[in-house]
Amino acid sequence: MSKHILMVVTTADKMKENHPTGLWLSEFGEAYVEFEKAGFTITLASPVGGKAPVDARSLEGKTSQEILNTAKHLENTLKLDTITDSAKFDAVFLPGGHGTMFDLPDNQTLHALIRELYEGDKVVAAVCHGPAGLVGVTLSDEKPLVEGKDVAAFTDDEERETTLDRFMPFLLETRLRELGANVVTAPNWTDNVQADGNLITGQNPQSTINVAKAVVQHLLK
16 A cells, blocks of 8 residues: 655744745655655645745755756645645655745644644654744643754755855754754754654755655655
8 A cells, every 4th residue: 555645834934033944855755756766645834835936045056857847746736724634644844945934833733733643653754944843832741852862954054055044043953952852963964864753854955855855765665
């Protein structure tokens, strides 16, 4: 039976001071390709539904046609609160992009969904700024999901290097540490994947493929 992945993407297209942002395409596309190759069913959702904005900066440089082609799937995402049956999903995957810092940390619909999946022993995965969707998640014992867990996420050093830190509502690594997470860091822009039980996270765009492969491996074992 095919596994079913819920991918939740940002629909925020502005940072502070109206600085443009959105989804980082490779973090969505590379994961989508890996899940598709594994034969998984993929459902796309976002906080407001409809078209998900792609950060123009993620299209700079070399992007393969295969990844560019995945953008067509972002034209009409489901609105997150229309997903009422979490039991049909085997995993949730949160790709990044700075937009996630603005519409995922306080999204209680997303947090409830993640809690249900995590406590149902389903896979919860996120990469780069995607873990912004985890910072508001508390479990049934009222402890933060990330407390005591080994996690990877976009680091404060990487954020400062982008010079976009001043546009952020908070620094993701710092917030995760405040919640009790053991944030495992690697040098800037290097692949870093952390798997702690059914929680799988990656540090940056360079980590996306191996996060997705870890999800596939976990679901097929």
